[in-house]
Amino acid sequence: xxxxxxxxxxxxxxxxxxxxxxxxxxxxxxxxxxxxxxxxxxxxxxxxxxxxxxxxxxxxxxxxxxxxxxxxxxxxxxxxxxxxxxxx
Amino acid sequence: xxxxxxxxxxxxxxxxxxxxxxxxxxxxxxxxxxxxxxxxxxxxxxxxxxxxxxxxxxxxxxxxxxxxxxxxxxxxxxxxxxxxxxxxxxxxxxxxxxxxxx
Numbered sequence: 574x575x576x577x578x579x580x581x582x583x584x585x586x587x588x589x590x591x592x593x594x595x596x597x598x599x600x601x602x603x604x605x606x607x608x609x610x611x612x613x614x615x616x617x618x619x620x621x622x623x624x625x626x627x628x629x630x631x632x633x634x635x636x637x638x639x640x641x642x643x644x645x646x647x648x649x650x651x652x653x654x655x656x657x658x659x660x661x
Numbered sequence: 662x663x664x665x666x667x668x669x670x671x672x673x674x675x676x677x678x679x680x681x682x683x684x685x686x687x688x689x690x691x692x693x694x695x696x697x698x699x700x701x702x703x704x705x706x707x708x709x710x711x712x713x714x715x716x717x718x719x720x721x722x723x724x725x726x727x728x729x730x731x732x733x734x735x736x737x738x739x740x741x742x743x744x745x746x747x748x749x750x751x752x753x754x755x756x757x758x759x760x761x762x763x
Contacts, residue, residue, distance in 0.1 A: 574664075574665050574668045574669060574672075574713075574716045574717065575665060575669075578665075578668075578669045578672065579672075582672045582673075582676060585676045585680075586676060586679075589676070589679050589680065589683060592680075592683045592687070593683065595687065596683070596686055596687060599687070604692055604744060604747060604748050604751070605692060605695070607744060607747075608686075608692065608695060608696070608699055608744055609686075611699065611703060611740055611744070612682075612683070612686065612699055612702050612703070615679075615702050615703040615706070615707050616679065616702070618707055618729070618733075619675065619676070619679065619706065619707055619710045622710050622711055622714070622726065622729075623672070623710065625722060625725075626668075626713070626714065626716075626717050626722070629717070629719065629722075630721075630722075631719070631721035631722045631724075631725045632725075634714075634722065634725035634726055634728075634729055635725055637729055638725070638728060638729045638732060641729065641732055641733060641736060642732070642736075644736075644740070645736040645739065645740055648740040648743060648744065649739070649740065649743050652740075652743040652744050652746065652747035653743075653747070655747045655751050656746070656747045656750045656751055
């Protein structure tokens with residue numbers, strides 16, 4: 574892919590990150606915050622993928638895989654925490 | 662040449678989906694209705710951006726992207742379902758407090 578397309582895509586994804594931060598700041602309670610952090614992680618996964626295309630190396634996508642695993646675990650535990658007052 | 666166009670279109674489509682979902686999230690106050698645009702971002706937007714890896718033509722990048730894609734396909738509905746279940750089962754006073762603070 575031409576580098577200009579990837580540059581524009583990286584800039585766009587960074588702007589989306591600001592939108593996710595605004596969502597996190599406007600969250601009224603805990604579940605909204607959990608949802609906003611989930612969205613932020615999804616945007617960071619997209620950003621890491623675009624960075625991997627830009628540099629032409631594959632290990633940024635592996636970092637994205639680890640981040641997705643962490644996001645799943647933290648979302649499940651935080652949702653359970655809201656329901657029962659503890660992670661277990 | 663054709664692969665370049667396909668990759669650019671897929672990247673643009675993914676980022677457009679993410680933008681639409683983020684706008685919906687910022688407009689909608691209720692958590693159950695917010696889960697719909699949230700699923701748009703964590704599911705299709707990420708998947709379409711990962712599908713754009715075919716345009717790089719590198720085997721390493723494509724195989725890593727396919728692994729992340731399969732993982733996202735499994736985990737995105739799981740986390741959405743966990744949040745919805747927590748919103749339904751949480752104590753009544755929390756739900757009322759969230760409902761009023763629009």
